[in-house]
Amino acid sequence: MRAYERFVGAEWVKSVAPQERVWFALYEPRDERRLRLRIGAFEEATIRAGHGWLACDLTDEFARWMASQEYRESYFASPEDLTEDLLDDFAERLAQTVRSVLSSPEADEKSVVAIYGVGSLFGLARVSLLLEKIAPQVRGRLLVFFPGEHDNGNYRLLDARDGWNYLAIPITAQEGTTT
Numbered sequence: 001m002r003a004y005e006r007f008v009g010a011e012w013v014k015s016v017a018p019q020e021r022v023w024f025a026l027y028e029p030r031d032e033r034r035l036r037l038r039i040g041a042f043e044e045a046t047i048r049a050g051h052g053w054l055a056c057d058l059t060d061e062f063a064r065w066m067a068s069q070e071y072r073e074s075y076f077a078s079p080e081d082l083t084e085d086l087l088d089d090f091a092e093r094l095a096q097t098v099r100s101v102l103s104s105p106e107a108d109e110k111s112v113v114a115i116y117g118v119g120s121l122f123g124l125a126r127v128s129l130l131l132e133k134i135a136p137q138v139r140g141r142l143l144v145f146f147p148g149e150h151d152n153g154n155y156r157l158l159d160a161r162d163g164w165n166y167l168a169i170p171i172t173a174q175e176g177t178t179t
Helices: 002-009 029-037 039-048 061-067 072-077 084-102 127-137
Strands: 022-027 052-057 111-116 141-151 154-157 169-171
Touching: 002 039, 002 169, 022 029, 029 039, 029 141, 039 052, 039 111, 052 084, 061 072, 061 084, 084 111, 084 127, 127 141, 127 154
Parallel strands: 022 141, 022 169, 052 111, 111 141
Antiparallel strands: 141 154
């Protein structure tokens, strides 16, 4: 938490690339519940630093998308029928969900938009592709609560997938957790 307070309280440089407006709050996947209990503390720290706060929970997005699918029952019976094209459709819907928060009037250049629940995307949508789609719309800062690790510029979701290199700023705590 102290590491985040330092980031949000520091002066924000306006002329940075969209990817550099993204902060990753890294934590151990086993600490997901603990982190969710502390989301309010991140909001309070952001407001104390003089910034706005908006949150976007992605946990139930796949369920919402699936509920809208005409052939959802057959997908449950045969998950292998969820083709790449269908999952690309889900990824685009996910990006639209986040874009709707990023485009709200409250999400200005002095605000933090926090995304959590990205662990629920594992195996369904890549966080890296989501960020490619939405980073250009970030006016202030995008805080991604990320259950995984960062090593030499590579991020790995849930410590299980090959990582990807991304310019986002990692926020880690000295004792191994963000909370």
